[in-house]
Amino acid sequence: MAVPARPSFAGHVRSVAASGGLVVQPRMGFGDPQRMLHGLLATKHAAAHTAGTITLDSYTRVGDFAAVLEAIDNDVELNGYPIASIDPFVTLSMLDTVGHPRFPVQVRHGSALPTAVFDAMVGLGLDATEGGPASYCLPYSRVPLSRAVQEWAACCERFAELSEFGFEPHLESFGGCMLGQLCPPSLLVAITVLEGLFFRQHGVRSVSLSLTQQTHAGQDLEALAALHALAAEKLSDIDWHVVLYAYMGVYPRSPRGALSLLADATSLAVRGGAARLIVKTVAESYRIPTIAENVEALEFAAVRARQTTVGEPPEDTGVLAEARTFVDAVLELHSDVGKAIVRAFASGYLDVPYCLHADNTGRSRSYLDNTGRLRWSSVGAMPIRADGTAGPAAVSSSDLLTALSFIQRRYDEAASVRAGIGEPGKIESGSCR
Amino acid sequence: MAEYTAVEVSTSPLAPRRPKVLLSSVSSDSHTWNLVFLQLLLEETGHDVVNIGACVPDDLLVAECAEHRPDVVVISTVNGHGAADGKRLITRIRTDPALRGLTVVIGGKLGVAGAADHSCAAELVDAGFDAVFQDNADVGDFLGFIESSVPSLEVGV
Numbered sequence: 001m002a003v004p005a006r007p008s009f010a011g012h013v014r015s016v017a018a019s020g021g022l023v024v025q026p027r028m029g030f031g032d033p034q035r036m037l038h039g040l041l042a043t044k045h046a047a048a049h050t051a052g053t054i055t056l057d058s059y060t061r062v063g064d065f066a067a068v069l070e071a072i073d074n075d076v077e078l079n080g081y082p083i084a085s086i087d088p089f090v091t092l093s094m095l096d097t098v099g100h101p102r103f104p105v106q107v108r109h110g111s112a113l114p115t116a117v118f119d120a121m122v123g124l125g126l127d128a129t130e131g132g133p134a135s136y137c138l139p140y141s142r143v144p145l146s147r148a149v150q151e152w153a154a155c156c157e158r159f160a161e162l163s164e165f166g167f168e169p170h171l172e173s174f175g176g177c178m179l180g181q182l183c184p185p186s187l188l189v190a191i192t193v194l195e196g197l198f199f200r201q202h203g204v205r206s207v208s209l210s211l212t213q214q215t216h217a218g219q220d221l222e223a224l225a226a227l228h229a230l231a232a233e234k235l236s237d238i239d240w241h242v243v244l245y246a247y248m249g250v251y252p253r254s255p256r257g258a259l260s261l262l263a264d265a266t267s268l269a270v271r272g273g274a275a276r277l278i279v280k281t282v283a284e285s286y287r288i289p290t291i292a293e294n295v296e297a298l299e300f301a302a303v304r305a306r307q308t309t310v311g312e313p314p315e316d317t318g319v320l321a322e323a324r325t326f327v328d329a330v331l332e333l334h335s336d337v338g339k340a341i342v343r344a345f346a347s348g349y350l351d352v353p354y355c356l357h358a359d360n361t362g363r364s365r366s367y368l369d370n371t372g373r374l375r376w377s378s379v380g381a382m383p384i385r386a387d388g389t390a391g392p393a394a395v396s397s398s399d400l401l402t403a404l405s406f407i408q409r410r411y412d413e414a415a416s417v418r419a420g421i422g423e424p425g426k427i428e429s430g431s432c433r
Numbered sequence: 434m435a436e437y438t439a440v441e442v443s444t445s446p447l448a449p450r451r452p453k454v455l456l457s458s459v460s461s462d463s464h465t466w467n468l469v470f471l472q473l474l475l476e477e478t479g480h481d482v483v484n485i486g487a488c489v490p491d492d493l494l495v496a497e498c499a500e501h502r503p504d505v506v507v508i509s510t511v512n513g514h515g516a517a518d519g520k521r522l523i524t525r526i527r528t529d530p531a532l533r534g535l536t537v538v539i540g541g542k543l544g545v546a547g548a549a550d551h552s553c554a555a556e557l558v559d560a561g562f563d564a565v566f567q568d569n570a571d572v573g574d575f576l577g578f579i580e581s582s583v584p585s586l587e588v589g590v
């Protein structure tokens with residue numbers, strides 16, 4: 001018997017997208033339930049199409065629940081909300097006060113072995129989260145990939161059962177953000193699509209595919225187009241949308257530079273057809289942002305989104321072809337997507353540059369060319385070609401720092417030039433209107 | 434540390450041994466760019482680096498110290514739990530008699546409050562770290578400290 005559908009995270013994103021809007025979302029998480037509630041309420045009441053975020057703390061992420069309790073007992077401030085350790089009635093009351101599920105909330109965590117997190121979410125009736133067997137294992141943990149795949153499969157199946165009770169469980173793949181920076185986008189597109197296929201195989205019927213803004217607007221736009229094309233090809237039988245992450249690397253220090261980068265992320269989201277944007281704030285380069293700074297970023301992005309119009313389609317430099325080569329090569333390895341992903345990393349078909357995890361081959365290398373595009377200097381055993389001989393033979397620590405801080409430098413320098421010619425101070429004051 | 438030196442030197446009598454640095458994060462920190470950068474920096478400045486990566490449980494770090502016998506342990510962390518995790522970790526390290534004299538330093542973003550966290554440095558030194566490098570520390574100071582902490586390798590090898 002059908003249970004009447006209740007408001008859902010995915011449904012909210014669909015309805016905002018249908019009206020031509022962009023859902024904006026912070027990365028907010030606090031250890032104290034009162035502060036978490038204030039953060040969710042502030043997100044809800046921001047002048048924007050928002051979705052709430054509960055980011056979990058690092059101890060919960062690695063399953064160290066003793067450390068969570070010790071931190072709580074000793075008044076040590078956690079860097080996120082310990083959802084599995086807080087009395088569920090406290091969390092339910094918080095969700096009720098904020099008007100969930102009419103106000104959508106996503107749980108963000110980063111767990112390679114997420115059973116406790118999924119148990120807590122299912123118990124609380126939370127219908128949206130993110131992660132993935134590769135994207136939460138390789139960059140963030142020491143867990144063997146095969147074990148993460150097994151546990152994520154079981155968690156997906158458990159989560160998918162929520163649909164029998166009128167929920168629409170929604171799972172976002174974080175695969176478009178591997179290590180946050182310096183990964184050429186074709187590999188990001190491939191990994192997030194593969195994780196979407198993995199979620200589908202394990203019963204999840206509503207997914208989002210991610211991509212992070214990187215170092216070149218044209219390349220980023222091409223990557224978003226490639227992601228849409230590949231998702232439409234491979235996931236046409238389920239609900240999906242694309243989520244863009246504002247730049248995840250070393251962030252500009254100046255408020256003007258930070259806001260300018262967020263403005264470009266927002267334009268990219270709108271032009272690239274993303275339905276949702278995860279924002280960053282002016283405080284990003286030096287500490288965890290406050291609630292007010294998050295609201296400022298959300299409202300700034302909302303204004304910018306309304307001002308952006310869709311422009312010319314991007315130049316095709318081969319991102320889609322490369323991403324499709326990865327996906328097809330991996331899917332040929334095994335009919336089970338999880339096993340195919342494990343084999344792909346073991347054989348080096350997928351190889352994330354600079355990833356230290358023992359199950360990542362670690363033979364691929366990337367570099368920034370002189371236009372700011374990310375390219376492959378070495379592809380290891382991946383089924384694609386390196387980008388000629390223009391790249392550096394070996395990366396030094398200063399090369400790495402230069403590449404990692406490329407965006408910070410460019411936006412801070414542009415901001416100081418603009419400040420020098422006396423642009424009106426409305427952005428500096430923190431207002432977005 | 435002297436006995437580690439003797440063992441290592443006997444295996445390569447012809448060349449001066451490069452000081453060995455064990456590089457690690459703390460148990461709850463998943464960040465790795467800091468570790469990738471420090472590995473390159475330390476290798477360029479003449480060190481052998483064992484990079485054991487992110488999210489290293491305390492017991493694993495102690496086991497890796499026993500296995501690799503480093504001259505210096507460098508802990509780099511940026512997730513904001515460094516002050517708490519670092520204090521617990523160094524207490525664990527110093528309870529092991531074999532590691533009591535090992536040079537161990539920590540650096541990065543050690544709390545969640547940015548500049549307001551700087552008072553935790555003294556507490557971390559009290560807990561047993563040989564030096565603390567906050568996120569605005571000078572790279573030269575860091576390398577200078579690493580160099581000065583392995584004097585036995587510069588003379589008589």
